[in-house]
Amino acid sequence: xxxxxxxxxxxxxxxxxxGDTVCRGCKRFSHEVIDWNSYSPAQKKAVxxxxxxxxxxxxxxKLRVTDKALLEWxxxxxxxxxxxxxxxYCWVFSLLKAGAGQIKDPHxxxxxxxxxxxEMTLSALRETIDYEFYILSxxxxxxxxxSPDLFR
Numbered sequence: 001x002x003x004x005x006x007x008x009x010x011x012x013x014x015x016x017x018x019g020d021t022v023c024r025g026c027k028r029f030s031h032e033v034i035d036w037n038s039y040s041p042a043q044k045k046a047v048x049x050x051x052x053x054x055x056x057x058x059x060x061x062k063l064r065v066t067d068k069a070l071l072e073w074x075x076x077x078x079x080x081x082x083x084x085x086x087x088x089y090c091w092v093f094s095l096l097k098a099g100a101g102q103i104k105d106p107h108x109x110x111x112x113x114x115x116x117x118x119e120m121t122l123s124a125l126r127e128t129i130d131y132e133f134y135i136l137s138x139x140x141x142x143x144x145x146x147s148p149d150l151f152r
Contacts, residue, residue, distance in 0.1 A: 006044035007083075008036055009051055021145075027051055027137040029145060052086045054140070058132045059089040062117050062125060063106075071095070071110030096126040 013025030016033050023033055032039075032047055039047070065071060065088045075082050075091055082094040092111050095103075100122035106112050117125055 003041070003045075005041065006048045009048065010036075022134065022138045022141050024134055027054070027133055029137075029141050050140070051137070052083070052090050054136045055093055055129075055133050056087050056089040058129045058136060059093050061132075062114050062129060063089070063092055063111050064114065065089060065092060065111050066107065067110035069110070070108075074109045093126070093129060096122055096129075100126045 009026040009028060010033070011025045013023075014033060015024040016022075016030040021030050022028070023030070026033070028036075028047060028051070036044070068088045071088055071091055074080075075095060078095075078098070080094055080098045082091045092109075095109060103109060103122055106122070113120075113122075113125065120128070
């Protein structure tokens, strides 16, 4: 079975051009942004997997999907772009990016906010999640790209 090509994670807000080693938009490393078009499908899939795992982790620390089918239905009805092979926590983030200010009751969309974050607006929560996603990507870059190879 053929797998669909991995689309670029670029969201058009690249900060690598101003010297960031991790893009504040898509959270890829600067060399991944530069070399993306020359990557093999396997390399693109590895980058995509890392990013979706990090985002899912950041979202699931603050939100809980209570009804995946309802969430997916809302994504379709609201015509919100999302990557089907990513998990439902990445879908929720796509939903928040598209219209956090429009959501009155998260249960109507198949998710709930963790008790300790319920005082935050969904827009503020989205920004917090995005910032933590960036910090996690940056920490990964520092740990695995800047550390010397101990086995050489």
